[in-house]
Amino acid sequence: MLTDLPLPELATYRSSQRTPDDFADFWADTLAEAAGHDLDVRLREVPTGLTTLVTYDVTFRGFAGQDVRAWLRLPAGATTALPTVVEYVGYGGGRGHALANLLWASAGFAHLQMDTRGQGSSWSVGETPDPAVATPQVPGVLTRGIGDPADYYYRRFLTDAVRAVDAARSLPQVDPARVAVLGSSQGGGAALAVAGLRTDLAAVVSFVPFLCDFPRATRITNAYPYREVADYLAVHRESIERVHRTLAYFDGVNFARRATAPALFSVALMDATCPPSTVYGAYHAYAGPRELLVWEYNGHEGGGILDEARALDFLRARLAG
Amino acid sequence: MLTDLPLPELATYRSSQRTPDDFADFWADTLAEAAGHDLDVRLREVPTGLTTLVTYDVTFRGFAGQDVRAWLRLPAGATTALPTVVEYVGYGGGRGHALANLLWASAGFAHLQMDTRGQGSSWSVGETPDPAVATPQVPGVLTRGIGDPADYYYRRFLTDAVRAVDAARSLPQVDPARVAVLGSSQGGGAALAVAGLRTDLAAVVSFVPFLCDFPRATRITNAYPYREVADYLAVHRESIERVHRTLAYFDGVNFARRATAPALFSVALMDATCPPSTVYGAYHAYAGPRELLVWEYNGHEGGGILDEARALDFLRARLAG
Amino acid sequence: MLTDLPLPELATYRSSQRTPDDFADFWADTLAEAAGHDLDVRLREVPTGLTTLVTYDVTFRGFAGQDVRAWLRLPAGATTALPTVVEYVGYGGGRGHALANLLWASAGFAHLQMDTRGQGSSWSVGETPDPAVATPQVPGVLTRGIGDPADYYYRRFLTDAVRAVDAARSLPQVDPARVAVLGSSQGGGAALAVAGLRTDLAAVVSFVPFLCDFPRATRITNAYPYREVADYLAVHRESIERVHRTLAYFDGVNFARRATAPALFSVALMDATCPPSTVYGAYHAYAGPRELLVWEYNGHEGGGILDEARALDFLRARLAG
Amino acid sequence: MLTDLPLPELATYRSSQRTPDDFADFWADTLAEAAGHDLDVRLREVPTGLTTLVTYDVTFRGFAGQDVRAWLRLPAGATTALPTVVEYVGYGGGRGHALANLLWASAGFAHLQMDTRGQGSSWSVGETPDPAVATPQVPGVLTRGIGDPADYYYRRFLTDAVRAVDAARSLPQVDPARVAVLGSSQGGGAALAVAGLRTDLAAVVSFVPFLCDFPRATRITNAYPYREVADYLAVHRESIERVHRTLAYFDGVNFARRATAPALFSVALMDATCPPSTVYGAYHAYAGPRELLVWEYNGHEGGGILDEARALDFLRARLAG
Amino acid sequence: MLTDLPLPELATYRSSQRTPDDFADFWADTLAEAAGHDLDVRLREVPTGLTTLVTYDVTFRGFAGQDVRAWLRLPAGATTALPTVVEYVGYGGGRGHALANLLWASAGFAHLQMDTRGQGSSWSVGETPDPAVATPQVPGVLTRGIGDPADYYYRRFLTDAVRAVDAARSLPQVDPARVAVLGSSQGGGAALAVAGLRTDLAAVVSFVPFLCDFPRATRITNAYPYREVADYLAVHRESIERVHRTLAYFDGVNFARRATAPALFSVALMDATCPPSTVYGAYHAYAGPRELLVWEYNGHEGGGILDEARALDFLRARLAG
Amino acid sequence: MLTDLPLPELATYRSSQRTPDDFADFWADTLAEAAGHDLDVRLREVPTGLTTLVTYDVTFRGFAGQDVRAWLRLPAGATTALPTVVEYVGYGGGRGHALANLLWASAGFAHLQMDTRGQGSSWSVGETPDPAVATPQVPGVLTRGIGDPADYYYRRFLTDAVRAVDAARSLPQVDPARVAVLGSSQGGGAALAVAGLRTDLAAVVSFVPFLCDFPRATRITNAYPYREVADYLAVHRESIERVHRTLAYFDGVNFARRATAPALFSVALMDATCPPSTVYGAYHAYAGPRELLVWEYNGHEGGGILDEARALDFLRARLAG
Secondary structure: OOOOOOHHHHHHOOOOOOOOOOHHHHHHHHHHHHHOOOOOOEEEEOOOOOOOEEEEEEEEEOHHHOEEEEEEEEEOOOOOOEEEEEEEOOOOOOOOOOOOOOHHHHOOOEEEEEOOOOOOOOOOOOOOOEEEEEOOOOOOOOOOOOOOHHHOHHHHHHHHHHHHHHHHHOOOOEEEEEEEEEEEOHHHHHHHHHHHHOOOOOEEEEEOOOOOOHHHHHHHOOOOOHHHHHHHHHHOHHHHHHHHHHHHOOOHHHHHOOOOOOEEEEEEOOOOOOOHHHHHHHHHHOOOOEEEEEEOOOOOOOOOHHHHHHHHHHHHHHOOO | OOOOOOHHHHHHOOOOOOOOOOHHHHHHHHHHHHHOOOOOOEEEEOOOOOOOEEEEEEEEEOHHHOEEEEEEEEEOOOOOOEEEEEEEOOOOOOOOOOOOOOHHHHOOOEEEEEOOOOOOOOOOOOOOOEEEEEOOOOOOOOOOOOOOHHHOHHHHHHHHHHHHHHHHHOOOOEEEEEEEEEEEOHHHHHHHHHHHHOOOOOEEEEEOOOOOOHHHHHHHOOOOOHHHHHHHHHHOHHHHHHHHHHHHOOOHHHHHOOOOOOEEEEEEOOOOOOOHHHHHHHHHHOOOOEEEEEEOOOOOOOOOHHHHHHHHHHHHHHOOO | OOOOOOHHHHHHOOOOOOOOOOHHHHHHHHHHHHHOOOOOOEEEEOOOOOOOEEEEEEEEEOHHHOEEEEEEEEEOOOOOOEEEEEEEOOOOOOOOOOOOOOHHHHOOOEEEEEOOOOOOOOOOOOOOOEEEEEOOOOOOOOOOOOOOHHHOHHHHHHHHHHHHHHHHHOOOOEEEEEEEEEEEOHHHHHHHHHHHHOOOOOEEEEEOOOOOOHHHHHHHOOOOOHHHHHHHHHHOHHHHHHHHHHHHOOOHHHHHOOOOOOEEEEEEOOOOOOOHHHHHHHHHHOOOOEEEEEEOOOOOOOOOHHHHHHHHHHHHHHOOO | OOOOOOHHHHHHOOOOOOOOOOHHHHHHHHHHHHHOOOOOOEEEEOOOOOOOEEEEEEEEEOHHHOEEEEEEEEEOOOOOOEEEEEEEOOOOOOOOOOOOOOHHHHOOOEEEEEOOOOOOOOOOOOOOOEEEEEOOOOOOOOOOOOOOHHHOHHHHHHHHHHHHHHHHHOOOOEEEEEEEEEEEOHHHHHHHHHHHHOOOOOEEEEEOOOOOOHHHHHHHOOOOOHHHHHHHHHHOHHHHHHHHHHHHOOOHHHHHOOOOOOEEEEEEOOOOOOOHHHHHHHHHHOOOOEEEEEEOOOOOOOOOHHHHHHHHHHHHHHOOO | OOOOOOHHHHHHOOOOOOOOOOHHHHHHHHHHHHHOOOOOOEEEEOOOOOOOEEEEEEEEEOHHHOEEEEEEEEEOOOOOOEEEEEEEOOOOOOOOOOOOOOHHHHOOOEEEEEOOOOOOOOOOOOOOOEEEEEOOOOOOOOOOOOOOHHHOHHHHHHHHHHHHHHHHHOOOOEEEEEEEEEEEOHHHHHHHHHHHHOOOOOEEEEEOOOOOOHHHHHHHOOOOOHHHHHHHHHHOHHHHHHHHHHHHOOOHHHHHOOOOOOEEEEEEOOOOOOOHHHHHHHHHHOOOOEEEEEEOOOOOOOOOHHHHHHHHHHHHHHOOO | OOOOOOHHHHHHOOOOOOOOOOHHHHHHHHHHHHHOOOOOOEEEEOOOOOOOEEEEEEEEEOHHHOEEEEEEEEEOOOOOOEEEEEEEOOOOOOOOOOOOOOHHHHOOOEEEEEOOOOOOOOOOOOOOOEEEEEOOOOOOOOOOOOOOHHHOHHHHHHHHHHHHHHHHHOOOOEEEEEEEEEEEOHHHHHHHHHHHHOOOOOEEEEEOOOOOOHHHHHHHOOOOOHHHHHHHHHHOHHHHHHHHHHHHOOOHHHHHOOOOOOEEEEEEOOOOOOOHHHHHHHHHHOOOOEEEEEEOOOOOOOOOHHHHHHHHHHHHHHOOO
């Protein structure tokens, strides 16, 4: 059943999220600090048994110069710099197994799939830790360090995500003018954030994005992970203003307002995890060219393989050599 | 938590399922009848946007000469007859989208993924109908025609599965001496059945198989789809003996007793859908060479991508040219 | 709790369902085709141990001339043609046991209770199969053949329902001028459909009807069986328009618009299975004389035995000899 | 799934319940006290619109001379004293509507259906209050007055049940030599209790009885109403011994040990409400002739209409004139 | 997630509950009748092992002169008459253990915690029975005697609550000019009722009150205990008007309209048990000075210990000597 | 219902957990490293409004010299060094609000309630962070750093717990010869661990302890937090042996084998969170004098306030001056 507003009301919905005055400075300082560490991209080919693809275990330095892992998958025998997809993963997962997720490389792209710090245990394996001060929090990462933007988990994760694009662009197999970011759910939120923080992307794909429109998202769904914020505030009853102040620095709505690259979104009208109004909140705020796939009868799986098929067409058009 | 016996008791568990006296005749007659219809394999290449693989939409004649669909995926540019994996799909799904499930072809196999008649709507798309007399039944297919072995849904589906191997072997891209069958859950049950009905298979892979050890399975789990039988018998209270008589012709335990090809099984000790004792029931009955992957802390997802990684090694060894 | 609009909004709610241009032709052709088969009504008295009633096992030819079963219950010793109730059964059930459902005959009516093809296994026994091409579908019958009105399950079932009235009227125990149709949930949807397809009914009773106002019903409830359509469209993502095109031919709203017989409806404001707005959608569209029983604090059980008591009064008034 | 021991273990299970030394005295005193009040049976014919049956609203004096309601249903036109079924109702229900429950009278029995004091609100209507001191208790009646056998709710209810037989036998329409007691769940428990407290019954029918084998029942199921005792003891932690002392006076196992009339039981192996071992506990203790219907795949609905069909045969044989 | 209206709509919400014309007379008569019984307050010191507090087991005569228990906790060594908190307990609980609930006495108040008749078994122990005629009802007390205001459970309980203030004021340890009533949920509803029935209170504290705005409460939540009314009306379908007539005499909205003492309320916007609009319904009707604590992300736990901390400040200010 | 073995089997159950050869060295090294940091205990009196107690906000240096918070509550006006209770908190909580948890100080003990690093957000507030490398983990802390004993979360938490005793003993208000440790669930696990790591405790109280008998606990319950380990291993399928190697260093069974102080345990037979066999596993291994409170009908709440009442007696006897 519909989990949120009906379609006509979604079409006119706008998020109430405010952009903090120092939003740009906060992120400029954060990325500058990270840029003070060398990327130090390391590649190690891994034997997978696949004959059509080549796979590398990648390590680069992300937030605070901490090592972040990734997979790089390439069509075997590629000889030119390729159009490239940098992918971010959904909540709880990591980069997973080298044998999984073969679509983008099989379609002729270089495919850099970034691991997620401190997650990678709930549905797919990860290997990247999150070295940090874990403040009192509810289980998960959505409230880790939520008392201050400087301490918040997503400051570290999104900095990793921006740096992954730098890491990709530094590789000889990658054509730096043809790099897109892509992800679903938390990965879609990360793609939006990177879209708001970089001006050199060829395209952005954000399926059923998470991390959008927190003022509404934390109030209209019982589903995790947004529920983590509500759980936290149910105990930290006097921190509501403070928590929402932090979240504003990480809200996809605020990133969308600064984005310029052409973007493909998807939204599902029966999605309880990322309620559709929160996706529309980001979509309507998106400052670059934008398209939206609407799945009327889907939950958080969104368009699934059809989302990917449409993105394949979208990326092929945007990243044509 | 464990959903069934602890490991030491599983090691000694044997199924109480009996083999009907006319089991071999029943299946010989069924397959002979099907063989009276020409296979009529039709291939149509489909554009997918993938550069490393070639994909065909396949149609062949299965049970009663009715059309059954499949995907054939091949590594692009293959010039010799390939070792081949014939795959069957889990309950409720169909062959899905052409862009999904790229592993086996990316690893150098010809990969024929058979559609499932009348399913293909619960989690992946299918296009093959089930033309038949649908008797009074509970939702699903597990009790469709369950009053008589001749009318039972799985007589049709498993005949399709056997015919899919014939269809594969008829193709020039396939090396008929190197064909394996593979599947998970319902697909693993189908692989077991085909293993019991053919003598020309190079290998069998059956992950967390369904359709095994019905006398126990229908009593020890509340999870669907086995629960469909319990639901049916809760209403058709006087049909218990009759229903179990039918199921005996389709039980993986009985197919396993006749199998000869080397087989790789997997089982998960926290699996409520296919309780581990029922898998052990089939495994211990398996008459050919056998190996078992035991996942102690998994549910019905079993070993997931690790099951596939191990199967990749297993198949490469068994299907080496 | 209320599962839908509050009462004042229900009072003004109107369904958005459209009537297909060829709706009348579709049904005229369908019924004409069925009429090409002889009814071939067969009665066999069954010993029940009841002393006040006589019971017959009835078989007649329904859709495509296929056999459909029914019970005929009569007060013992009746010597004149009786006012008659033709009853249809709720989703998942069949005509049940001969000893059940004694009310209508005990009240002096001839009572023909039609079996439901292919159901009769979830809560009451049935014996009528559904010989057809079962397309890929989700478990249940609500999406069986849903890709085309000609193939849809409910084309067959509703044709059976119309033919049941013919079968009743052909019996010497039945006064053909005093036949009513009655049912609850799916049975209430069937009664509405028959009301829209016949002009010779003395009365119609439709309790908490199912199969009404699909455009809204498939979006506002998570409860089965309406949910079957949403499940189907979550996988068959590109078939939304096509599916709703089919459903329009079977929507109680469209049948109601053509009905003429006096009707008694019931609706329950806490009903999640058949949300009250969808019932009001049909009720407000009903073109004949109409009455509505509103149960403010009930779920899908509606008025239960009180619905029946009121219907007894209603039918006695409408079917007085 | 099985909710309790498998069938072979049920066959040898015996309850550990002890019979209190003063069990017989307790009940003799209780019934004697009730017998000090005149039965004062009052009948009022109620118009139902049924033509085959006659229905009376009955009031008699039960425990402490308090009024208890019942329905008396008779085949219309009966002229002789009839074999009679006294029925008790399941937990939470009352005697319900006059139009319901027509089976026994339609089969030629006088049918006295007793209302249940203080219940009659959860699934069927009742009109008999429970005037008493309601001690601190969990919601429901299973712990009302549980601190002392003299105060316990079921002392009052079971005394009503015994008196209902007296009331039936006092009627001219009833043949006092051919009275059976019957019920399902709580009603089955009541039938067992009456069987243990009277010697003048022609037959006893106890479907899936409740109120049996409390020492085991309160520990092996999470389902209500047995769970009420566990909920109570979770708060009244120091009352375990005291509560079980009370329950022993009301346990079907103890009544069964004193019964003499021929009895038909039913049990369902997937019943979580009245786990099968607790039914076997009573059945194996039953001191009179006994038969047991075993439903292997049913929950608390037991054999449903088939239980009734078998009971019809059983009663016809035992109550033949 | 929000369980009711968003905050701006709550701010303007007003309850539709009507005050019965004889509301004042009903309660005046009820309290006068109770006043005809001597209070007969009895204190017995209980050894608790606590060194900072003294505890008494209190008994007084409440409704109909029936004994009601309470705890009286005092700071050890107090020599003057103290400001006093009379507390009522939440649904299902009793006065609990003497060692629990030490806050108010530790803060220097005399603390009289009243037991709840007939409850005291679901989460904390009670010892006060409810001697009455228990009419047919759903499990719990919310529908006990609901057919008539004179018979309703809450007439007895609220009379006890009023009498508890009299009992407190009669004690030498209590300063009768400085008595406040306090409670949460059902206890908050009781505090509101007492506030509407007495003019001698120094303050009122009502956390997330239950028993408010029944016309809305019984329709907008599925949570117990309000659901008990809906369950009752689902069976007693013809008693809707009668039941709401009774409830109007016990609705916190109607008590609030007559209150004069300064009051502190709390409300939680994610509370499904006592939906926030129903609390606002009472709060907006409150005729005395009022304050409201709003917890945006809490369920029925409300502000928890912070509610108590704020109440401590509130009471210290209002009950200053 | 019983969640584990029945009582007679619990009485003979022994854990299969092994003690690592270097268990003593691991902990000696860990505590020595912590001892290298000064305790640096800081007290700040906090105004609470309570008149009978004095409360201090305490900070001391725990693992790695990191600051850990606590509350110290004392009876007002105490002039001698007091018997002392050091309390640890259950999973997800922190030290909570200063106004809560008044029992132990009200009974004349000094009461030091330690905050829990990185938790304090799920049900009670905490303020102590967990500065560490958060490895990929499932939500919660039970798998944080689980790949290596040196990195495991509980190495840090339990070191804090040991240091809290040092902090308490360093205070002038505390009699160092009369210090007990106490806790419930995770707090009870911590008390057990401290009991195994110190020889200067006067008593140990461990209610329904968590962190015991991991080999069994991780397999026999679906309840969190033990389930976190199963969730982790469902994804990190190849880490089973490694994870159990780590857990052995933190298992209450292994701490119990080294304990010497007299201990009071409690266990609840319907506890799914800490299944009773796992508590018996620790209890039977406990090397010091021991007593066990068995709650037959309770879940994880155990004896609740009765556990505390019994502990009050136990501590008063063991800590008598």
